[in-house]
Amino acid sequence: MARNQSAGRPVPAPDATRRSERSRRAIYDAALALVAEVGYPKTTIEGIAARAGVGKQTIYRWWSSKADVLLEAFLDLSEQAAETARRAQADDRPAYGIPDTGDLAADLKAVLRATVDELRDPAFEAPSRALAAEGVVNEELGRAFVARLLEPQLQLYADRLRAAQEAGDVRADVDPRIALELFVSPLAQRWLQYTAPISHEYTDTLVDYALHGITPR
């Protein structure tokens, strides 16, 4: 992502130590605000630069594309949110990840309900939807999006499922990385593709189906 250095002429890499933190922040803010306000397709680099009070070159110097700017802006936003959340928690509690109360179904349902709520938060919806869309069509960005944003999230589910396996609540022969998709992917698809509305009841049902299957026991 960072900087395109594959091309012919070895562009002298900008000196990152002298980079203006002020501009970086302003660009993130402008990019997120514009995506939220006018949508991703109508968000332009010129627009971001103008809103951030920054020259276009300052954007092209540090990012390779509109999608790249937005990806980093969103990553930054997520980190800030995570940081805030972490700080807000009581100090000695498990810092991050999916809770493990011993009740797998309840834990998954709780987290998925929270995810549903988050997906409906407009501040998150516009940029993450934009990034997801761009990632569908732009494989490089798609992989970056998955690696830096999605996979870390999914890993938390995998960890929880592995813990459940150790507790005997999930069969040992089950691959947690696949199993988690049984409830995560349906939610993702409904949200991304508007195939159907999402709700707490829906995600609860997904967890039940995924844990116990749909055949008679």
Place this chain on the structure above:
Amino acid sequence: MARNQSAGRPVPAPDATRRSERSRRAIYDAALALVAEVGYPKTTIEGIAARAGVGKQTIYRWWSSKADVLLEAFLDLSEQAAETARRAQADDRPAYGIPDTGDLAADLKAVLRATVDELRDPAFEAPSRALAAEGVVNEELGRAFVARLLEPQLQLYADRLRAAQEAGDVRADVDPRIALELFVSPLAQRWLQYTAPISHEYTDTLVDYALHGITPR
């Protein structure tokens, strides 16, 4: 979809009876070819018109956007493919839909394996990926994409599951429309978002997990 008639001056709707079938076909072909060759973002209306040997206005007269052209082109392609498939089948066999051999798991696995193959067919991949991406970010198109392409496919799974319910192979309290997502959505997400590779083994596993759950029985 149809025609923009929301704006101020009521543009007289073009006379569809005089529409050039030749141009329509040429536009579909050009649009699909360009999306496959240079990708959706670099496919332009000017490019489609030039390649189709058609005036730009002929495109703007009948479609409202590049996405709209591609959606119809892809629908047309699908219909043609379905038509071909239908014709290729023996006359008395069940014409369309998911086979029902009595073995639900085997039937689902077979269809999903075929889907995996289709998703890897470049002729289908480029346009459907492009449409899916556009649909993520453009709700109107997204809903049209789902309603006209995706949902009819999903309905076939729902039908098969309902038959399985009647045969006692699926619990009666299960909602087929949700249940199908347990194996369809994971595949869709891996394909769309590059979260992980897809394979026949993978979809087989999904069916097994979905049918029997991941908890010990």
Place this chain on the structure above:
Amino acid sequence: MARNQSAGRPVPAPDATRRSERSRRAIYDAALALVAEVGYPKTTIEGIAARAGVGKQTIYRWWSSKADVLLEAFLDLSEQAAETARRAQADDRPAYGIPDTGDLAADLKAVLRATVDELRDPAFEAPSRALAAEGVVNEELGRAFVARLLEPQLQLYADRLRAAQEAGDVRADVDPRIALELFVSPLAQRWLQYTAPISHEYTDTLVDYALHGITPR
């Protein structure tokens, strides 16, 4: 003007006897009205056709260009005006042309004053200015404009000057066709090119200078 029949395939010449007089009149009216309202450059053949309630082909069938339509429309207008003027005159008076009272200077001044007034009539100004402009840049139309509209007018001056020569009021060695330009062309240039305002005093002065020269006698 008439009809382009130089090209390869011998387009069957339209049958003028079956031509719709109604359409012809409507086209003339629409053309003149549009030129007066929106100016010549913004007058389009589509616009004329729409306003005249006529198919575009009906225009292309009978005229070769926008300029051609306007030229004929203006000729028609001029003929009608001349006809009206002729009818309005007493029956036995000299029907047409420049009066000959025996006083050359007075006669020329009177006619030029009338011309100044006519040039200021908006109904004449827009189309004649448009035709003159087009004629400057389009030699074929320019020559047609001169031959059919301008030269007949100038001929009247030449006739009056010749009569004056016979009466001994103009030197015998003077070429009337050139002499008339001494007062006609300055007026034409001021009007066409906005080089200076026109007035009755101005044309009176032109006649005086032209008749007696500008050197001391």
Place this chain on the structure above:
Amino acid sequence: MARNQSAGRPVPAPDATRRSERSRRAIYDAALALVAEVGYPKTTIEGIAARAGVGKQTIYRWWSSKADVLLEAFLDLSEQAAETARRAQADDRPAYGIPDTGDLAADLKAVLRATVDELRDPAFEAPSRALAAEGVVNEELGRAFVARLLEPQLQLYADRLRAAQEAGDVRADVDPRIALELFVSPLAQRWLQYTAPISHEYTDTLVDYALHGITPR
């Protein structure tokens, strides 16, 4: 001329100090060449931009219309020609304007003969004819054309006539600005409107008629 700033949103005026002289020259050259080669109506802004190797926006940034480009291009050409002529002259001779040998008729005839030759020079004919035509129909451009190109030329005649008045060769009560039209306007009209051919003999005759009148002395 300058820049359109009448519209709603106040488009930020471009910074003239940073203007590319290279582009400006290339645009002038391309515009003049195209007008000479294919004529004014078939000269397009796109064509000028392409030929000049320039983006369309660079033309729209600095000029408001095709006519405006051509006017400035032609002014530039005239200035260059005048500059060249000035440099070519012997240093102590009267730098510019109409010669004053004491023989008014001869001086005027000489200058008009030179003008006839210039009007026949294709390099000047196409653009000046195009500008004149556009000026007939577009008052704003017409006035600019007159003010910046025509009137300065005419002023030279007025100056020479005033000198002749002081020398007693022209009557004191004659208005030089009007008198000059007696020989300038006829030539202009013949050239512009193709009313008749132009020649050295013709302009000589015009001078004779204008100086001495057409009546017997």
Place this chain on the structure above:
DNA sequence: AGATAAACGAGACGGTACGTCTAGTCTTCAC
């Protein structure tokens, strides 16, 4: 009176150019 054929209103078609917008590069000036 009916047949026949051309002119007609309408408007879709392949095109060209318009004037605007944005991409991404390059240059200038201020801090």
Place this chain on the structure above:
DNA sequence: GTGAAGACTAGACGTACCGTCTCGTTTATCT
């Protein structure tokens, strides 16, 4: 010597007309 400002080349956007080409629908003679 970085970074804002913005002019530059390039080219797609969506619109407006061009001139050509069908369509059916009048008209208007010619059987």
